[in-house]
Amino acid sequence: MRKLSLIVIGLLLVPTFLLTSCDQGDEPEVLTPAFTLMKDYMINNNLDIDKIITNADGEKFVVGAPAEADLASFLAKYYIIDIRSGTDFAKNHIEGAKNVTFKDILNEGAAAGSKPVLVVCYTGQTACYATALMRLYGYSHTRALKWGMSGWNTTTAGSWNNNIKDVAKGTPSWSYDKEIAPLVLSDPIISSLSQNGEAILKSRVEQAVQDGFKTVTNADVVANPSGYFINNFFSGADYIGFGHLTNAYRILPLTLASNSYKGLEPTPGAKVVTYCYTGQTSAVITACLRVLGYDAYSLTFGMNGLYHSNSAWTSNQWSVGSSVPKELPLVN
Template sequence: MKKLSIFFIALFLVPTLFLTSCDKGDDTLIDATPSFTLMKDYVINNNLDINKIITNADGEKFVAGPPATAADVPAYIAKYTILDIRSSDAFKAGHIEGAKNITFANILTEAAAASKPILMVCYTGQTACYATALMRMYGYSHTQALKWGMSGWNATTAGPWNGKIGANEADGHANWTYGGAPTNNVFTDPVISTLSTDGSIIFKSRVEAAVAAGFKTATGTDVLSNPTNYFINNYFSEADYSAFGHINGANRILPLTLADNSYKGIDPNAKVVTYCYTGQTSAIVTACLNVLGYDAYSLTFGMNGMFNTNTAWASNQWGADSKPKDLPLISDN
């Protein structure tokens, strides 16, 4: 009888020990460093934070203005491998001498073959800036985008900007305000799904996925009409936030970096739209946020597309600061 009691006790202890062992395994998984944290640490330690993508470790901004005169063009184009991501028809109609027409999906492949710093070219500078950010994050830190795109190179290729500016729909709009910015909240980190425990591998795979997904944008019309559908971040200085006015409810998270945790002001569960003056800086920020795990969009044409005639302009105004030039074009037609 005594032996039978011992047997039953042992029978109950075995599953208890098994469950204890399983609990320990679960704790190990729970205590594992989140994938986002692994990626964040890699980004900070390798000069790949958002501010380092905007201006690299050598002090080069993400945009390069066009040359001042036609006489400066040969020296200008000699510095770069020029990659033009416009349509083949637009490229054939007029492009920079020496430029290569490629698709957005192939930017990382083309970057690997480049022997000089890369100049990305598009219609307005916005998609090229998005590409530039992804290429800088992937290790091609000397990549730059042609500021204003081909719209700023020659008046005959300025159609995309000229066709989008002038509506001034924010002027007098019910969702345009001049009030102060809301208090920034503190959100949790995005959740990154991956089996890798290497921050470098996680980060590069996220860049590759962003390239495959393409440029994610939102229009001023939609965001103005439906601001509550988005988490809006106005990437203006504090003075300009008030002077220009802004979309109702727009946050102002600037600086926006991983190192100081200011990125925690962005809601990881919302559609995040960033806007700036031209759509070019917001394209850089949006690329970074998408790689970091946010559902991020850049507001096309920025402030210019919503309220180009705003009297607060000091720079980056299309038609003034842009000054489309008559620089030479090569035609393949």
């Protein structure tokens, strides 16, 4: 009898449970995509791509080596980190510079305190990549030494002197066609359990630092341009005047706020390659794109490695005009 009573009570409670469940059964919360949260945070905090290229105080991501008369004030201004190998640093470096591995750049940003950081490498390209990541992390006054140690002294100029080339000249991979209409594609998908844009961004930057600088060579892209989604960071006039890699999309300007980034290929494994004149701006763009979730790469040495003898040059051509190494002092 007791057993029967328990069964009856249980049956009577079932409808109550179901009704209660229905009353509490709101629709599951729809989470905002991690990319959207990060994108909104970047736009609202002066961390859009254009603000990484030139920060809110008008400081571009690179600064050239100083005139000899200004050397003392230049050295006093910056907390200088040299990310070259320990062996090369020991041979010669800028007075006061600290040798730091690439993976420790975020820690050094904190160690710098209130001083702006100057990142130094061989050619300026890896330093620019590091600078972009540090700016994205909150060290907005970080800058890279333009041309790297190659621009400091002729003794350390080999990395640039040995890499100016004309690998694209006269090949089917070089075109003077008009601009290709930009595509409108979807956002990258970022995996994150966080619903905090700042936390997502910092985690993405930390991962990019651990992964290191991602590059492709000019020879590889020229040999197989269809194997890459190619971005050209030239002005409209230079896109035609210099010519460009076949099927390259011109992406200047490129920002999150304007949605111009939607012209980039977000599919995982689709190699998004950006090139510029020197490989330094493309390093900054590549850092931003990798953090945003693109499979992004920088084409090393830019136009200087693709078609250095091109007659359309007016600036940023290595070894011409002001783009030559200075004879500033080195210590060891």
